[in-house]
Amino acid sequence: MNRDSVPHTVTATGNKTTFDTGNITGSATVTFTAPTTTGSYSYICTIHPNMKGTLTVR
Template identity: 55%
Template sequence: MPRLARKLTVLAALVLLTVPACSSKSGPTPGTSAPLDGVTSPAISPTATGSPTATGSPTAAPVAGTQIVISKFLYSPVNLQVKPGAKVTVINQDAVAHTVTAEPTSGSIAFDTGTVNANASGTFTAPTTPGTYRYICTFHSQMHGILTVAS
């Protein structure tokens, strides 16, 4: 029982540390992004009924399309494949604001939605250079995904 109590204490501490960030009304400083903290989110893929189901790590096979849905602090799909220069729509179904922001490489950010408010949508243009681009939510660093740009 002491082992379970320790795990519950750690879990409670993580929840308490996350709650203030979730309710924050201020955004990040423009041009900055939160670092990845090593926490992975499960990959999400639609079922026949359209509801998301967890399918594993964010390195799951890419899903082709041009839309990312944010729900329950997860990106769906977590690994999206698009054509170079494609317009990607981001739909935020959560009650708090999120972003889809590429991790900086060589000091620049390949794409960024800016703040996508609760129950709203936004867009970004995929890079024209093929490659794999990791992205995060600058408000919630535990949220991350991968955009694969391929011809």
């Protein structure tokens, strides 16, 4: 869920480019399929590259 008033993305980075939500408009919710392989997947917002996170699959 994007609780901001501006769009964002959740885009995998590095060698594990396995997911990209595309633009998520403000106040919108999206669903995507997470990777099925156990591990950590770094991601960024391609609109605001200073926004980073990690998705952990167990």
